Amino acid sequence: MHYVNAKGILTGSGGRYGMNIYRGCSHGCIYCDSRSRCYQFTHPFEDIEVKQNAPELLEEALKHKRKKCMIGTGAMSDPYMHIEKDLCLTGKCLKIIHKYGFGVAIQTKSDLILRDIDLLDEINRQAKCVVQMTLTTYDDDLCRILEPNVCNTKRRIEVLKEMQKRGIPTIVWITPILPFINDTEENITSILKECVCTGVKGIIDFGMGLTLREGDREYYYAALDKHFPGMKERYIKRYGNAYELPSPNALKLKGIFKKICKENGLMSDPDECFRFMGDLPEEYSQLSLFDM
Secondary structure: OEEEOOOOOEEEEOOEEEEOOEEOOOOOOOOOHHHOHHHOOOOOOOOOEEEOOHHHHHHHHHOOOOOOOEEEEOOOOOOOOOOHHHHOHHHHHHHHHHHOOOEEEEEEOOHHHHHHHHHHHHHHHHOOEEEEEEOOOOOHHHHHHHOOOOOOHHHHHHHHHHHHHOOOOEEEEOOOOOOOOOOOHHHHHHHHHHHHHHOOOEEEOOOOEEEOOOOHHHHHHHHHHHHOOOHHHHHHHHHOOOOEEEOOOHHHHHHHHHHHHHHOOOEOOHHHHHHHHHOOOHHHHOOOHHHO
8 A cells, every 4th residue: 555645536527527546456356457457557456556635635626616416436446445444535535525515426345335324325315325336246155256355245235235224326236247157147146136125226237248458367367277277268268368258148148137127127228327326416416506
C-alpha cells in the first residue's frame, strides 16, 4: 500500500460520474480484468494506491455541481477491500455524497459494505442508492479458489438481503462465467434462484463467458496451472489469444438466464440495468435554490 495525492477524483461527463478511491486490489480474484496492462499500472497490483485526498477532492467537485446526479464507484477497484476497514475513505466519500444530495451506485464483493448500511439507507431515502454485488460461483470451495480473499457468495447473498430489508435496490453481476469451470446449469440456476428470492432489481451478464487481455491473461493462466492442471492448455487450444472466451454452454446458459429473469420480472439487459443505476429521479436531480 502506498499513498498519493490525486489531482482529481471524478471521471465522466453529461451528468454521470465515477470515482476510484483505490487503484489495485487485495481480493485476489483470478480473473480480474483490472490487472490488464491497458490500464497502465505503474506499481504491482497488490501494492494498492490510496488516493488519500479523495474526500477533499470529492467535496470540492460536488459543491460546485449545479445538478445532482449519480456517482458510481467500484468498477475498477473494490471500494471495500481490506484496507478500507481502517482507512474509511469510502465511508468518508459516502458522507460527502449524502451531504450534497447526490446518489450513489456502488459495486463490491465485500460484506464490509454493511458497515455503511445506515449511510447508504440515508442516501437512498434522500436521493438514490444502488448496491451491486458480483456473484459468479455458488459452490463455496470453488469460490475460495476463484475469489480467495473476500467473502463467499452465500455471504454476499446475505448482504443483498440486508439491503433489501432497507429498501435499497440491488443489481447482481453474474460475470465472469469461466469456461469449463463455473459454466454449469446447476451453478447458474442456483445463483439466479437466490437472486429471485432476494428481490434484486436486475442481473448483468455479458454473454456467459470471460474476457482476457495482456496482463490479466498471464495471471489467470498461472492460476489455472495451480488449481486446474491441464486447463490452460485446453483454453489455448480452444481460444488461442482471443479477447472474448464464451463458454461452450453459452447459448444454453443464456436461455436459462433470460427465462428466469423474464418469469420473475428482473431486468436482464445490461443497458437497462446501467440506465437504472445511472438515472437519478427527476425530483432529486433538479437544481435547488439551496444549492446555489
